[in-house]
Amino acid sequence: MGPGFLIPAEGWFLWFNSPVLIHSASQLLTLAGGPQRGRSLGGLGIIEDGAVVVRDERILAVGTTDGLRRAFPDEPTLDAGRCVLMPGFVDPHTHLIWAGDRADEFEKKMGGMPYLDILAGGGGILSTVKATRTASIETLIAQTRPRLLRMFAHGTTTAEAKTGYGLQTSTELRLLKALLALDDESPLDLAITFMGAHAIAPEFKDDPQGYTDEVTHTMLPMLKEWWEAHAPRTPLPFVDVFCENKAFTLEQSRQILTKARSLGFPLKIHADEFDNLGGAALAAELGAASADHLVKTSDSDIDALGRSDTVAVALPCTPFGLAEADYTPARKLIEADAILALATDCNPGTSWNESMQFAIALACRYMKLTPAQAIAAATINSAHAIRRAESIGSIEVEKQADLLILSVSDYRQVGYRYGTNLVRQVIKRGRVYSVDVGYYRTA
Amino acid sequence: MGPGFLIPAEGWFLWFNSPVLIHSASQLLTLAGGPQRGRSLGGLGIIEDGAVVVRDERILAVGTTDGLRRAFPDEPTLDAGRCVLMPGFVDPHTHLIWAGDRADEFEKKMGGMPYLDILAGGGGILSTVKATRTASIETLIAQTRPRLLRMFAHGTTTAEAKTGYGLQTSTELRLLKALLALDDESPLDLAITFMGAHAIAPEFKDDPQGYTDEVTHTMLPMLKEWWEAHAPRTPLPFVDVFCENKAFTLEQSRQILTKARSLGFPLKIHADEFDNLGGAALAAELGAASADHLVKTSDSDIDALGRSDTVAVALPCTPFGLAEADYTPARKLIEADAILALATDCNPGTSWNESMQFAIALACRYMKLTPAQAIAAATINSAHAIRRAESIGSIEVEKQADLLILSVSDYRQVGYRYGTNLVRQVIKRGRVYSVDVGYYRTA
Secondary structure, X not given: OOOOOOEEOXXXXXXXXXXXXXXXXXXXXXXXXXXXXXXXXXOOOXXXXXXXXXXXXXXXXXXXXXXHHHHOOOOOEEEXXXXXXXXXXXXXXXXXXXXOOOHHHHHHHHOOXXXXXXXXXXXXXXXXXXXXXXXXXXXXXXXXHHHHHHHHHOOEEEEEEEOOOOOXXXXXXXXXXXXXXXXXXXXXXXXXXXXXXXXXXXXXXXXXXXXXXXXXXXXXXXXXXXXXXXXXXXXXXXXXXXXXXXXEOHHHHHHHHHHHHHOOOOEEEXXXXXXXXXXXXXXXHHOOOEEEEOOXXXXXXXXXXXXXXXXXXXXXXXXXXXXXXXXXXXXXXXXXXXXXXXXXXXXXXXXXXXXXXXXXXXXXXXXXXXXXXXXXXXXXHHHHHOOOOOOOOOOOOOOEOOEEEEOOOOOOHHHHEOOOOOEEEEEEOOEEEEEOOOEEEEO | OOOOOOEEOOOOOOOOXXXXXXXXXXXXXXXXXXXXXXXXXOOOOEEEEEEEEEEOOEEEEEEEHHHHHHHOOOOOEEEOOOOEEEEOEEEOOOOOOOOOOOHHHHHHHHOOOOHXXXXXXXXXXXXXXXXXXXXXXXXXXXHHHHHHHHHHHOOEEEEEEEOOOOOOHHHHHHHHHHHHHHHHHOOOEEEEEEEEEOOOOHHHOOOHHHHHHHHHHHHHHHHHHHHHHHOOOOOOOEEEEEEOOOOEOHHHHHHHHHHHHHOOOOEEEEEOOOOOOXXXXXXXXXXXXXXXXXXXXXXXXXXXXXXXXXXXXEOOHHHHHHOOOOOOOHHHHHHOOXXXXXXXXXXXXXXXXXXXXXXXXXXXXXXXXOHHHHHHHOOHHHHHHOOOOOOOOOOOOOOEOOEEEEOOOOOOHHHHEOOOOOEEEEEEOOEEEEEOOOEEEEO
């Protein structure tokens, strides 16, 4: 852990090498049973007056307070205080690492300038690329750490994090190094994604195919080699492509993703944020872990997702951030039997928000999910979107002890209330972190 | 201060009976010059590398770091750390005090049931009335305190707070007592409003005029007497009416407000949230401090506001909370020369959000305000909406030292970023409170 990063606090803690009983949860949301496809979305597996026994980093037992008190009568305890106990949020789509900000652009966008016009004018993502390329790894880590802490304080215990503001090998590798270092130093686990194909690099402005070839034939093989040398014990990162007008065509996306798959990388895709190019169906065809955005997705592409194991990741913060009216058609995806997940899309251009709770508040209002459906989409299904549903996203025996104690006793308050943080304690791999909306007086 | 309410913290503090220099603000937003009418909205009065000298509860000097360092060379200092220093938010419209919650109703509403139908079915506001009537004053204070703390931690240093979930004299008086107690115990200042006319009391379900007469002829005179006996040193509360179909007609609203005015109460009105009944023009005619909601306000009513000193208070969290498409037409109000303010409308039915930062994020996106305009609407203009612009809402010599140090260096980040809390320190009447998104590790 980095200095100044974690502050020792009051009172209680979880013991190591001894089971600990967390008891008296008003509602224990287990989310047991694996990813929730189609209409099965929203099964929270609620245990009233629930309890969990944690040992070291894992869950040893799940049940009622009475039952587990009898089974573990002499263990140390942690009182959930008649509040909701649930799995940590898994945020499966973030552009966590960048330098600078785009506050100056915000006023323009609110004035009505379309994002793709800003992009075409050399602003937008390319201004972040410029700032990121000139930032040292120390600067990148220092500017990203507060975002990561903010995520964690809002209950995200695992987050996907993409590169993609480098668009050149040297910077993309620096971003990967920084993400590996942040994953190492922080309690939050990162699932890293390589997104050299986030936009056409400015050097290839008039030759998008040239940059596509550069990503395909130079960056991806180099990434494979670099990863095996520098992070041999970490599974290969995801490879993601922004399949969209003014970014990568469907064919260019196919070229990059096919090569990535042949090298053994798991796949993701940005599809149909502004236009329907067919990226979602491509993702399903290639067996990608997820297809993300899906605002303008056609009915046939929705059907393709529904027949696949590719998770449909909705990013409601992005239209909200841009004040656009169209959101991911969640009900259609559910009817088509797709596996729906939620993410923040935290990024400096369209949506700087670290809180999965806010993504849930939006999903209820603008995608017409119930709080139960939104919570399942933000835990077990989002874990599946980063292919970690075997170890996180629910409260089941043998899974990682990534838990939240909320400050409320009814899960429906998540979504109903918004704009503030309802998490009281984050338990990550069995370690307890107290979160406080708190303010502290001096003098 | 109540027990467990404030936690002493680390490091630094402001000295009493000695001036203290708060220095090195990247941007000091003074908001100097009084309420901002029409197109003048958005003048932040920025001083770069700004500084403030505070003595006891008041502001002694405002200027640049260099200038004030020379003028106050030996005073204790507080470093703003190259962050934004600005006035505390003033939230001029909240229904802060109630018992229970309506999480159970949230799913129904998201399923499409209109609020007025829920109201007509005895749910909605009346379910909160039921819970509030049966709650003791201790319960009411205990349930309201966390909301008040959440507001304060998000930078609201003064908030208006309405009664109105009693709808009977005994409960309304209990709510007033509880609000006076909360005002007394907490660092946040409350501007109290009596809103016996929040809805037709269930006892008068078939006789709205009967309840109107009860409020007018029984409650208001009793309130006057009670207030002078119980809170003689506190100015009279505002009197507010919900002028809307299924609540109080325009004539009933006029009856209540005219009587209130004759008794010396300052006035407010809920107007045009769902239908245009003429409440805004009535407010202007009667010299009300504010007319609030204003979603369906007609052009002629907007003009009436523009010619008056009645502040137009927009409540963007309410349509957001209800997932409705229509927001207050802020640009029209600005063009009509009205004084525009922002508030949260924090309440259990339509918008449970304590953060003015989130109201600003919505106002930028859905009312097309710039961050500068939204900040002015949330400070100096909202102070005027509760008729306290003489003492709060801006950073000027002799005003109350109600200040925020943000965790960001550019004011435009407020609105641009959303969903989390950008306030780092709250300074209230010269006392400093540290806010931390923080989480704290044990074990």
